[in-house]
Amino acid sequence: MSFLAPFALLLGLAAALPLWLHLRRRKVEMRLDFPAVRYLLRAEQEHARELKVRNVLLMALRVAIVLLLALAAARPLARLGVGGHGPTALAVVLDNSMSTGAVVGGRPVLAGLQEAAHAVLERARSSDRLWVVTADGAVTGGAASVVGAAVDHITSGAGAGDLPAAVRTAAALASGAGLPAARVVVVTDGQASAWPAQLPRPSAPLLLYAPGTPPPANRAVTRAVADPPHWAPRGVVRATVLARDAVTWRAALGSTTLARGTVAGGGTIEAAAAPAARGWTSGVIELPPDELRADDARPFALHVGPAPAARVDASAGAFARTALAALAADGRVREGNGVTVAGAESGTALPALLTAPSDPARVALANRALERARIPWRFGERRAGPVPMRGDGLDGASALRYYALERVGAAPSDTLARVGVEPVIVAGEGWVLTAFALDPADTDLPVRAPFLPWLDRTIARRLAADAGPVIDTSPLAWIARPAWATGLEAPDGTVLALDGARFRASAAGGVYFLRRGAERAGAVVVAAESGESVLERASAASIASRFAGGEASGTDDVARIAARAWSDKSPRPILAALLLAVLALLALETWVSRRDAAETG
Numbered sequence: 344m345s346f347l348a349p350f351a352l353l354l355g356l357a358a359a360l361p362l363w364l365h366l367r368r369r370k371v372e373m374r375l376d377f378p379a380v381r382y383l384l385r386a387e388q389e390h391a392r393e394l395k396v397r398n399v400l401l402m403a404l405r406v407a408i409v410l411l412l413a414l415a416a417a418r419p420l421a422r423l424g425v426g427g428h429g430p431t432a433l434a435v436v437l438d439n440s441m442s443t444g445a446v447v448g449g450r451p452v453l454a455g456l457q458e459a460a461h462a463v464l465e466r467a468r469s470s471d472r473l474w475v476v477t478a479d480g481a482v483t484g485g486a487a488s489v490v491g492a493a494v495d496h497i498t499s500g501a502g503a504g505d506l507p508a509a510v511r512t513a514a515a516l517a518s519g520a521g522l523p524a525a526r527v528v529v530v531t532d533g534q535a536s537a538w539p540a541q542l543p544r545p546s547a548p549l550l551l552y553a554p555g556t557p558p559p560a561n562r563a564v565t566r567a568v569a570d571p572p573h574w575a576p577r578g579v580v581r582a583t584v585l586a587r588d589a590v591t592w593r594a595a596l597g598s599t600t601l602a603r604g605t606v607a608g609g610g611t612i613e614a615a616a617a618p619a620a621r622g623w624t625s626g627v628i629e630l631p632p633d634e635l636r637a638d639d640a641r642p643f644a645l646h647v648g649p650a651p652a653a654r655v656d657a658s659a660g661a662f663a664r665t666a667l668a669a670l671a672a673d674g675r676v677r678e679g680n681g682v683t684v685a686g687a688e689s690g691t692a693l694p695a696l697l698t699a700p701s702d703p704a705r706v707a708l709a710n711r712a713l714e715r716a717r718i719p720w721r722f723g724e725r726r727a728g729p730v731p732m733r734g735d736g737l738d739g740a741s742a743l744r745y746y747a748l749e750r751v752g753a754a755p756s757d758t759l760a761r762v763g764v765e766p767v768i769v770a771g772e773g774w775v776l777t778a779f780a781l782d783p784a785d786t787d788l789p790v791r792a793p794f795l796p797w798l799d800r801t802i803a804r805r806l807a808a809d810a811g812p813v814i815d816t817s818p819l820a821w822i823a824r825p826a827w828a829t830g831l832e833a834p835d836g837t838v839l840a841l842d843g844a845r846f847r848a849s850a851a852g853g854v855y856f857l858r859r860g861a862e863r864a865g866a867v868v869v870a871a872e873s874g875e876s877v878l879e880r881a882s883a884a885s886i887a888s889r890f891a892g893g894e895a896s897g898t899d900d901v902a903r904i905a906a907r908a909w910s911d912k913s914p915r916p917i918l919a920a921l922l923l924a925v926l927a928l929l930a931l932e933t934w935v936s937r938r939d940a941a942e943t944g
Contacts, residue, residue: 351416358413361405365398397935404932408925415921420523428909430470432520434513434547435460435490437497438506438531440478441875444499445532445559445635452554453499456530459552460494462905463528472520476513478504478537479819479850484516501637501852502818503875506537514545526550528908532558533880538889548894550907553883555899562586563638563876567628569645572813573803575674576647577617582628584609585876596626621647623811623863625834625854637852638876644813644854644866651807652679658686659698662789663781666798675799682806684798686780687712687722693773694806696798699746701780706746713776719754720769720776723747726762732788734760735768736797740788742767745779755826772827775801804865811857811865817872820848825865830858 420429437460443453460475467473467487474484475493479500483493510529517525525547531537533553566583580594580601589607593600594614602614612628624647629640653676655664663684670676687697688709699722700709710721729741742762748769750756759775760768767778779785788794804812816822824846830838831846834853841858848869849855857865883897898904 348416348418351418352413354416355410355413358406358409361402361409365402401932401935404928404935408928408932411921411925411928415918415925419917419921428466428468429524430468430472430522431524431526431909432472432517432522432547433463433467433526433528433908434474434476434517435463435494436476436478436506436509436513436527436529436531437494438478438504438529438534438537439497439500440504440506440532440534440537441500441502441637441871442534442537442558442635442878443532444637445561445878447556447559447634451499452532453497455554456532457494457497459530459901459904460528461491462901463530463908464491464494466905466909472517472522474513474516476509476516478506478509480505480509480512482512482516499637500818501850501869502871503537504819506531507539507542510545510549511543514547514549517547526908528552528904530904531883531886533883533886534558534875534877535879535881536874536877538881538886540889542890544892545890545895549887549890549896550904551883551887551895551897552901552904553880553886553897553899555882558878558880559634560587561635561638561876561878562590562630562633563635564592564628564630564641565638565873565876567626567641567643567870568815569626569643569813571675571799571803572644573646573648573651573807574618575650576619576621577615577674578645578647580614580616580626580628580643582612582614582641582643583873584612584630586630590630592628592630594626594628596620597624601626618647623856623866625866635876635878638871641870642852642854642868644856644868646811650674650677651802652677652681653802654678654680654683656683656685656689656691658689658700659684659696660686660701660781662783662794663698663798666789666795669795670799670802676802681808682802684802687776690715694808695773696775696777696801696806698777698780699785701782701785716774717754718771718774718776719750719752719756721749721751722778723749726765728762729787730762732760732762732767732786734758736793736800737768737788740786740791740793742779742786743783744785748776748778757823757826770805770826773806775805811859811863813865814857814867816848816867816869818848818850818852818869821845822848822867825857827859828857828865829860831867832856832858832863 445452464487473487473490475490476482477497513527517527527547527549529551531553563585564582565585568581570579570581584606586609589605591605592612594602596618601616606612625642625644627640627642632639655667683691683695685691686700688700688705690712706722724747726745728743732740732742737760745767748766756769756771758766758769769776781789783790824841828841830840832838833855852869855867856863883899887895887897
């Protein structure tokens, strides 16, 4: 036997009260003899044995009533060996990832999963607690009718979601409900890539259903990027296509077709163009529709405009001058007084890419220049490397000598690259600051292949007048907000104000433009993870075996998962039986008391 409210058993201490009253009744503090009472005493003595038995019986009944009430208040559960199931906390994980939108046999896979979820829920009782948890983390709990309605309204998402996280959430809900039985039922399409090879042990028994039917063949665009993100005005759209056979494709910018073609057996496609449009805009690479429509098109974003004007100050060094000349020859920048690449000690006006001074004797001069420019960083102690850099596309490059960057003030800024935990490239509104000089004595970056693309990105995406990044992400992912970004423009034109250090990507795919005030200054491209287009399935039993050490099993039979979801061995409440017993004892106690009163009075 177990109890839902075991502390209520303390009420059983009240059983001492009738016992105390019974014992107290036997005490006689003072004896006074009255003539009329003598007849009563004589009668009582004649029935003394009978009265004693009756009093003991009344005491026992009253003690039993109190004990049973305390037991009932503790809400006991016991295994009775009868049909049905006891109170159960059951959470259904319903896979609504993008792959469940595939059409098999004339209807979406999700429709079959919803039917399986309903088959489980329809056996629930009012004493059960229920939830449905989706792959994208949404949770609905309540009665079977509420959860069933929620299941009906679930639609396939634009991305993979996180099914292992959904299972953890469901297990925590079920195991924490305080009911004698807890269970998690996972209803999934069985997409193999959605389930890692090893999963942690769930905190509640897990049953998993996945259909045994094979997935449909799928064609998809799994990647699309504009190279470079800023066209002046020429550029190339590169995309990766997943297909078994030859398939046609189309690249479009807005409503204008940029290029068409055919790709055989998947691979990479390229579409070069010089569009007439200017400013930030969105495009798409699309394929003919197939059984999974969600990945037949993939968006991209780019900026079209004149090449940014830039110049190099002598303090930036020869490598910066040579690199900028190469970008100008390629049409990526043009000579002019726009962005300046200079040593921080030169005190140049913004926008500027500022580097640490090569000569330590000029650090104080550089720090004064940073203070005048209201840049919230200063050069500190000089460090020695080599130490590898991470971030901003510079992984693999090393810092050989650099300065510790010390933050001063609260002006917003972003850390673009680090060595260990220390920032070595930081950026803010109109400036980028490096902790090293662009010289091989300080870093091997100038002699590495990433140097020229990094300089191009820094000028075009961060420092040019209409510069901004293109952020590729998946639905509902968290994104670090650029310090300058004040709003996010949705595809329908509505603008969401941004504040805080992070914001969350939309659940719907598409291109969302970052706003700097009223102007577009960057883009967030939301699209499904590339692995979500690979529809190969694993069996339910195979997925269940990936949960290490836990009680997990799988089946492809809806009737079996519905039957096993509700265990017949779970304990049942016996509250009603206890209350009936209390009523019976009360009736008996009343009858005995009245008979006693009738006979004595």
